[in-house]
Amino acid sequence: MKKNKKKPKARKKVSRKPKARKKVSRKAKTRKKVSRKAKTRKKVSRKAKTRKKVSRKAKIPKKNINNAEKELIFKTRPEWVNNALASKSQYQKKYTDSIKNNNEFWKKEGKRISWIKPYKKIKNVKYSKTDVKIKWYEDGTLNASSNCIDRHLKDKKDKTAIIWVGDDPKDTRKISYQQLHNEVSKAANGLKSLGIKKGDRVTIYLTMIPELAITMLACARIGAIHSIIFGGFSADSISGRINDCESEFIITADEGVRGGKTIPLKEITDEALLKCPNVKKCIVVKRTGNSINWVNERDIWYDDLIKNVSNQCDPEEMNAEDPLFILYTSGSTGKPKGVLHTTGGYMVYASMTHQYIFNYKPKDIYWCTADIGWVTGHSYIIYGPLANGATTIMFEGIPTYPDNSRWWQIIDKYKVNIFYTAPTAIRALMRDGDEPVKKTSRKSLKLLGTVGEPINPEAWMWY
Template identity: 60%
Template structure:
């Protein structure tokens, strides 16, 4: 990159790739030469990719020609070309200034659109690349990467992490939360397009010299026992996945799990959202056979690493609770007035002091960074999540604050509320983020056409239908 394409320290590189080894290689290459990688999940649309490229001014795009998601072929290069054309249209330029290097999968070679003035094959570049690349010396506060998150706010925000603090926090939390030992084989099923894949598939494990499984595919293809066959094949000892995947596999019963030994497993982890107790118990009893501790981890793209988490075999577990803060993390629960609540309480989850992995800013918009995370309760980092602390001091994440009913209102209406309106729908907006789905549904309920970023939707056509069939409600 730096030798042939003049990429230098501080440049932004967009990476739009499936879960193949070259993705990790590209990340580490950026880190070595001091360039910032901005990874875009390979399931995102051309609009979503374009928006992220333009926001941080990427000079290079690394992508692939195509990949399979289950049995579906995704023509990634075609989507990337569409995104770059949108970038040109937005910038009103004739030359995009972007280069694309592609690596092709082996199962099938689809016809790949090609522009010789701009496109370069990965393997051709590598054939003439030097085996020596001196690292760019960086300060601990130099920028390492940008990762975009949109969630409940609409427009994607470029979360920026730095070299020293982020690496230290990812490495330390990985070591202790998973009780990493040199003989372990670790598997995090997350896509590297999300923060979990950055912290606990790439940087945290590699900083500890860990052996990891890198998985491309879906948990139900070619059959619903895929995860457990991989666990057995590679003798996985530490396994980290999402409650969504656990609930999906629960639907297929115990038999696909019990067909496989899973004797190598020692620690199970969950990430991405609060896990409901039913799924936790199935994970513990069926997958882990009641011998593997579960680390139910709460953290965010913005935090860089685990904030609330059990330590395996050291923290008594409660199904559905993220338990206690990680080392150096000081949580508090506030009421609407910003007063700290002691003992058993429910309210806003905040953190009282910084930690090494905290984001340093939102790329190109420090004012929004201050407003979003620090303005509501000055002196605290505001997570945006609700939280309950029980009589034993355990923390339970209750969900995004903007998705919650006020506690006093909930007490008044009781456990079952009668809706004022019911709207029937053929389907709901589908995306990997529940926060985005809820934000869109709130907008539709208010008849607010300003939906924010919807480029990650798998079925954007359903939006028009939902507006057209919307109930007439009192405004």
């Protein structure tokens, strides 16, 4: 029995040995730390594996590639290829030149517009953590309004510059380059009579009527900086933008018309101006003729402003880096931010992209359905097309009024060749089916474009 009692003690000694093992296990922990690094490396290798997976996806069987081509790639008609501004090889050469010989590329492209004083410097660009500097053609001078109008008068004065299509299909107007010159000059002289000069900010709150194009070009003609606000914005949105850019003048209308409904532009403007004590004058375009509130000391009818002024106004000489316009962001991610666009670089780029992207030819009828209240409208309804001497369509209404075939009817009526719209609008029209589209021929169309967001395959195929 005594011997048996001693045995557990021996076991206790044995049981202490695991403690020594624990010490060994601590070393193992150290090894584990090392192994963690290895795990980190493994994670890196996993990324590599992910890349391999992507590359595997790229290796589609030949049969699938052929099917994809049949389904998604449309061959261009031979006559369109022959009439293109550039062949595939010419495009590749131009693209390569734009990268390898960047200064020479933009030196040449800069000559597509007219300069009062030719530029010698091409670009002055600097990016750092403390400073961002972007200047184009900074020693040259020009005028944006003159580039959009005056330089075309010699050989295009009778050509239609703007086709205005009203909300009501019965409302339409064609404005030649000569007529546009006269109306812009009168508007410019009217603005000057109010004391508006180079560098002043002018807010424009209008829907898509001819006076919107005329007044923005009039501002550019005298060197005033226009700040256009989308015609559907609220009083608070307007007052915030007016105060932020320190504008002292606003151009609006009695009412706007859209989709068969009126928009009380003057009423909204009056509410906004209660918070804008620095605004001196409110110029009002008569669109509907309905009764509106009037502030005698401040308000003036647009028709009265241009009644007794000359239809000749010399364009102001502007430096390439002088501001052309301020356009505010939508404010969906915070306070709207005023984005300032200078004159020279913007005009060159708007002209170039309008011509190259849309393969624009002098006889083409071009229609961008955007609102001028957004930058697409600035660039691809007004400044780009007019700088190229194009005929551009300006549409007041919506695609579903008075019926959901409206856009296609306009395309047929004016024989539109280039059509540029948004995926959102296309998806909305898809819901109405093919019948509204089949009512029209659309035979004049040769190029379709979309803007504003990526377009989903289903919408593009339908389009």
